[in-house]
Amino acid sequence: MTKSSIRAWLIKRFTMAILIPSLVTAAVGTTMIRRQVYSQAQAQVNSDLEGAKEIWRNYLESLKDAIRIHATRMVIYRSLDQRDPSGLEDEMERVRRAEGLDILTLTDSSGCVFYRTRNPSLTGDNQAEDQIVRTAMKKMAPASGAEIVTAEELAKESPELARRALMEITPTPKSGPSAKARETSGMVLKAAAPVFYAGGRRFLGVLCGGILINRNYQIVDKVRKIVFKEEMYDKREVGTATIFQDDVRISTNVINADGSRAITTRVSAEVAEEVLRGGRTWRGRAFVVNDWYLAAYEPIRDIENRTIGMLYVGTLERPFDDSLWRTLFIFLGITLLGVGLVCGVAITIAGSISRPIHAMAEAAKKVAEGDYSPQVEVTSEDEIGYLAECFNRMVRELSRANQELRQWAENLESKVEERTAQLRAMQGSLIQTEKLAAIGKLAAGVAHEINNPLTGILTNSSLMLQDLPADDPRRDDLQIVVDETLRCRKIVKGLLDFSRQTKPQKQTLDLNGVLQDVFDLVRNQASFRDIEIDTEPDRSLPPVMADRDQMRQVVLNIVLNAAEAMPNGGKIRASTSSDPKTNQVQIRIQDTGPGIPDEIKNKLFEPFFTTKKTGTGLGLAIAYGIMERHRGTISVDSAPGRGTTITLRIPAQAEEADD
Numbered sequence: 001m002t003k004s005s006i007r008a009w010l011i012k013r014f015t016m017a018i019l020i021p022s023l024v025t026a027a028v029g030t031t032m033i034r035r036q037v038y039s040q041a042q043a044q045v046n047s048d049l050e051g052a053k054e055i056w057r058n059y060l061e062s063l064k065d066a067i068r069i070h071a072t073r074m075v076i077y078r079s080l081d082q083r084d085p086s087g088l089e090d091e092m093e094r095v096r097r098a099e100g101l102d103i104l105t106l107t108d109s110s111g112c113v114f115y116r117t118r119n120p121s122l123t124g125d126n127q128a129e130d131q132i133v134r135t136a137m138k139k140m141a142p143a144s145g146a147e148i149v150t151a152e153e154l155a156k157e158s159p160e161l162a163r164r165a166l167m168e169i170t171p172t173p174k175s176g177p178s179a180k181a182r183e184t185s186g187m188v189l190k191a192a193a194p195v196f197y198a199g200g201r202r203f204l205g206v207l208c209g210g211i212l213i214n215r216n217y218q219i220v221d222k223v224r225k226i227v228f229k230e231e232m233y234d235k236r237e238v239g240t241a242t243i244f245q246d247d248v249r250i251s252t253n254v255i256n257a258d259g260s261r262a263i264t265t266r267v268s269a270e271v272a273e274e275v276l277r278g279g280r281t282w283r284g285r286a287f288v289v290n291d292w293y294l295a296a297y298e299p300i301r302d303i304e305n306r307t308i309g310m311l312y313v314g315t316l317e318r319p320f321d322d323s324l325w326r327t328l329f330i331f332l333g334i335t336l337l338g339v340g341l342v343c344g345v346a347i348t349i350a351g352s353i354s355r356p357i358h359a360m361a362e363a364a365k366k367v368a369e370g371d372y373s374p375q376v377e378v379t380s381e382d383e384i385g386y387l388a389e390c391f392n393r394m395v396r397e398l399s400r401a402n403q404e405l406r407q408w409a410e411n412l413e414s415k416v417e418e419r420t421a422q423l424r425a426m427q428g429s430l431i432q433t434e435k436l437a438a439i440g441k442l443a444a445g446v447a448h449e450i451n452n453p454l455t456g457i458l459t460n461s462s463l464m465l466q467d468l469p470a471d472d473p474r475r476d477d478l479q480i481v482v483d484e485t486l487r488c489r490k491i492v493k494g495l496l497d498f499s500r501q502t503k504p505q506k507q508t509l510d511l512n513g514v515l516q517d518v519f520d521l522v523r524n525q526a527s528f529r530d531i532e533i534d535t536e537p538d539r540s541l542p543p544v545m546a547d548r549d550q551m552r553q554v555v556l557n558i559v560l561n562a563a564e565a566m567p568n569g570g571k572i573r574a575s576t577s578s579d580p581k582t583n584q585v586q587i588r589i590q591d592t593g594p595g596i597p598d599e600i601k602n603k604l605f606e607p608f609f610t611t612k613k614t615g616t617g618l619g620l621a622i623a624y625g626i627m628e629r630h631r632g633t634i635s636v637d638s639a640p641g642r643g644t645t646i647t648l649r650i651p652a653q654a655e656e657a658d659d
Contacts, residue, residue: 021368049296051227064144064191071193071207080204092117103210118158136192144191145303151184176269244310292317458485504547512537530569565593590645596638
């Protein structure tokens with residue numbers, strides 16, 4: 001009787017001593033892991049939302065740039081000036097298709113429609129009250145934004161657009177009550193730019209273009225591709241994006257149960273109240289159509305700051321839930337295994353185990369308090385000794401598991417930060433690349449259009465200048481014509497060089513030699529007489545695979561800019577070095593000039609941006625393109641009063657692979 005009671009007492013006590021701390025540890029650990037995982041997941045969703053917003057802004061900026069550029073075309077301002085639209089049909093349709101526009105309309109200076117690309121027969125209606133057009137006319141500058149366009153206005157452009165915008169609203173779980181059964185208007189990304197007569201002397205009208213978002217999936221699919229990398233889980237997209245018009249999905253890659261896109265469905269009442277009525281960003285766990293997501297909703301506002309819709313990004317919650325359940329099952333399995341071992345040992349032993357059991361109970365108490373250092377002394381080789389060894393091993397495993405969990409959480413946070421930095425760098429590179437490509441196409445067209453008449457002007461004015469007597473008062477005027485025409489020809493050459501983007505003719509190249517060639521070329525020029533040149537080449541510099549002429553062009557452009565920044569003299573210091581860790585070779589060119597103000601530093605590599613009276617603004621843009629085609633980088637470190645340092649980095653020869 002006594003033996004049986006001791007055995008039962010031991011089983012009960014051992015079970016309580018192991019089961020309760022294990023369950024508490026499992027519960028606390030699961031809660032902590034769940035909180036950490038969801039916290040990191042929400043941080044990722046916030047980062048995804050920023051990426052989606054950047055893509056949205058890029059679309060608006062690209063649209064505005066395209067309309068601004070096309071508004072300067074000669075055929076457009078001549079048609080407005082002569083009030084003759086007969087020559088616009090082919091050109092306007094070509095522009096609309098090339099830019100992927102749904103709407104392309106030209107108005108006169110009062111806002112009345114002069115030409116409508118998709119419906120040329122309908123003209124004369126007034127667009128002056130349109131938000132974007134009104135802003136462009138008021139500020140005499142390009143404007144862009146999102147706006148809601150009625151079915152009647154869409155039908156004026158094309159009946160097909162009105163049909164695309166028409167949506168029978170689908171009842172959706174968790175959405176609020178609504179008396180509206182269909183949506184007839186559409187959300188349009190629109191841009192407008194004023195049209196001036198050549199040279200900007202006279203305002204003639206406004207060129208307006210737009211893209212209908214309804215049933216247009218380019219933006220949401222680009223978000224899924226760039227931000228979410230099109231990741232899949234259990235045959236479902238992990239990341240989704242949606243554009244709402246008011247509370248109705250008009251463009252989305254959220255999928256219905258039948259595999260179709262969930263357009264015409266509505267957002268939940270909670271989100272609609274917070275975002276549409278309150279104008280605030282909503283973040284959290286949301287039921288989206290037919291599943292739960294970790295989501296973020298951002299208000300979409302028109303140019304007058306009125307909320308007209310929402311931009312949504314969300315990550316499927318199921319992968320996180322599955323991971324948490326697996327963790328919970330592991331915890332429970334370890335707990336049950338520990339309890340089973342303790343009960344088995346308690347049944348087989350009797351009174352001689354009180355002292356080691358007491359020692360283990362004390363150690364277990366410390367482990368439950370978070371101290372994983374205690375180890376039970378093994379005094380025998382029987383079951384008691386084996387139990388003590390198992391206990392010690394369990395404590396070590398728990399300590400190791402706890403350490404791994406902490407390291408895992410730290411690594412996860414660092415990976416999130418690294419991923420965020422990569423996204424930002426990728427977005428910046430994408431913006432610059434798209435900008436250079438668009439302006440390059442324009443540059444080629446403009447250069448070829450004006451090159452022939454420019455040659456005629458230069459030839460005839462030069463001949464006239466030769467024929468005039470030396471004392472003829474008209475010689476000064478003709479000389480100005482010749483000089484300015486030569487300057488125009490220089491600009492045209494720069495445009496052609498910028499647009500061609502010649503593929504590098506790569507060969508094994510010593511950058512020290514490139515640097516020396518450039519300084520030998522400029523050292524005796526007049527602009528360098530008061531400038532001290534100091535070179536520090538790295539004699540152990542590894543060779544690179546690069547185009548010699550293009551690299552000379554980059555270095556020469558930077559050196560000439562440095563000299564022009566120091567008209568009263570100064571110092572240029574140039575050095576080369578290599579970095580074995582990144583396998584890159586770099587050239588640093590430093591001047592003692594006045595430095596570059598912060599407000600223009602980010603514009604240095606934009607085409608046509610210049611602070612010089614006679615500059616073309618293409619030198620650094622061409623240099624940027626050359627470094628990009630060499631898989632290299634160009635960076636600027638400058639501030640007013642402390643000079644400018646420009647660093648060129650290019651992979652060493654061992655890094656180079658076939659293009």
